[in-house]
Amino acid sequence: MKLVEETSIPLAALPMAAFKAHLRMGSGFAEDDIQDGVLEAFLRASIAAIESRTGKAIISREFRVTLHSWRNPTRQALPIAPVQSVSEVRRITQPETAEVVDPARYSLQDEGMAAWLIPVGSHLPVIPEAGRVEILVTAGFGTDWSDLPADLAQAVLLLAAHYYEFRHEVALKDGCMPFGVTSLTARYRPMRLGASQ
DSSP: OEEEESSOOOGGGSOHHHHHHHTTOOOSSTTTTTTHHHHHHHHHHHHHHHHHHHOBOSSOEEEEEEESSOSOTTOEEOSSBOEEEEEEEEEEETTTEEEEOOGGGEEEEEOSSOEEEEESSSSOOOOOTTOEEEEEEEESSOSSGGGSOHHHHHHHHHHHHHHHHTTTOOSHHHHSOOHHHHHHHGGGSOOOOOTTO
């Protein structure tokens, strides 16, 4: 299974002002925006690390999930959540012939912490031999920073601040995930219950 981000988080959705306030950076000066590029990079890195750790998309955007076989043809877990919609499922054969699956053949089951593609009928469409299926989804808590749960928003700021404070360090002891971030993200970590998930 492969997950690819199809669209990126727009700059306007990043909490630049909140991050500057978290870092207690001065304001009202002519060069207030001199570090904006650096701060943006650390926010994006923090979001990527937390999304990777939790399997949750922080800000809504489009993703493509690629599979070469279903783990379970009656219920396929998606590697990202929360999922707002499945825009398309494509079966791709060799050589690169795509067939869009009728949306009436599947539905989305999203419970916030996990999401599944489930069949309407007995099983999901057969994946061609030596082929694959691509599932295009929109996932995330919302399009605005205020849509995030407060604990995840705080975890992003804490980790971005950690990256900022230790930006010149290369030793592992100061570069590991801070305890506060680990604690705040713990309840969002995916549960692994078995091969059918």
